[in-house]
Amino acid sequence: MPRLQLIALRSPRAGPFDLSLEPGECLAVTGPSGAGKSLMLRMIADLDPHDGEALLDGRPRAAMPAPDWRRRVVYGASESGWWLDQVGAHFKTPPVEAATALGLPQDIFARPVASCSTGERQRLALLRVLALDAPVLLLDEPTGALDPEAVLRAEDLLRQRLAAGTSILMVTHDPAQANRVGTACAVLEGGRLQVATLTR
């Protein structure tokens, strides 16, 4: 039984999408801007009205309260949102170890969000998503604002999760990243997913 299964997920602006994702699998989705990549992720996370069904370990999404679904199929948007002043207040327990692995300074959780750079915020947002220990992650350009070294550190973290059985659906603009992290690859064009091959 696949971890995540999409059955004709569609809105007037994108889809239909049919796919299944196994535990430990990472599907890297590329495609031109405006093709509907973020719309697809938002649909899977049930953040926009749409048709179709999604299943987690065979359990239909409609049978689950929306917050329960979103806690298990977590969407990390490309633009991170912050609703409290302090970084640490956005975490139940600050993941200090993972933060160090991503090259973030030790004191970052005590700082105000406003003092963090774009790259720091992006890494913090990734940590916030990972902290939920969800079986499925929907990541929208998770390393878009990072320097090359930080990108590799973030990818290491993602590969650890994959090895532990997490399934990831990742939107990226970098074909090299798709090759480094993805176990499968697809191109989204004209609102449809086309399976592509990894160039390994």
Added chain:
Amino acid sequence: MTTVSLSPLDLGAAGLLLAVEAGLSLVCNLGLHRLVLIAVTRMVIQLLLIGYVLRLIFSLASPALLLLAIGLMTLVAAREVAARSERQLRRQGNLMVGLASVTSATVTTTLLALTTAIRPHPWWSPQYAIPLVGIVLGSVLNAASLSLDHVLETVTRDRVAIETQLALGVGYRQATGPLLRAALRRGMLPIVNQMSAAGLITLPGIMTGQILAGLDPVQAVKYQILLMLLLAGSSVFASGLTAMLALRRLTDGRQRLRLDRLILATAPTVATAIASMRADWRRRLQR
């Protein structure tokens, strides 16, 4: 109680200062006299008209007429609440939210006052009910419109923060909780200001009017306190309910943030609002 009765001559004397100013404007070519003249004329005609209408309603003492008058006042207040914000909820949402919160806050407060503190005979006596509804409506209108405007403006601004929380599995109610509290506080500001300034910075209008009309100051103060309490109660009620109802219209069964239900548009007039409500009901009846 001895009331001081005013003759037209007395009122004319009060307008003397304005007349001098209008004359100055004419002489110095300020172009203000027309503006002031129109405003004064409108004010006098509107107030005289309402005076005679009230006299008629009071003398007829008909519950149906009273209900009609209160209904009209409420409808106009609800439209004002709906019109204050630049953003409009789809399907006349602003008007519906305004109508629901204005009506329930006003009816509850007025009924409470009429059956406990004031107790006229009969309890619905228009002479008490109408002025009470009027003053409560004024403060409810303030509270509800500020609260609605705050929700509709802030929810657009805070969209990313709210949706990030939803995406992390936080419920809609929790994610929008701070917004609800801020809107409630915003709606209460005018009455809180009014209460803290009362007696120190300003002498409230009702009290001033009663003292001028010859009532003992302490009696007038007691009346003012009663009114302030009623206005504060209705303000909290109205701004809280308005924010709750507006936020409820911005979500759905799957706890999404539905900003597609919000449009930048000009406010509806009473006529178009009624027309669209009728069309809506006809559609529902046909189903």
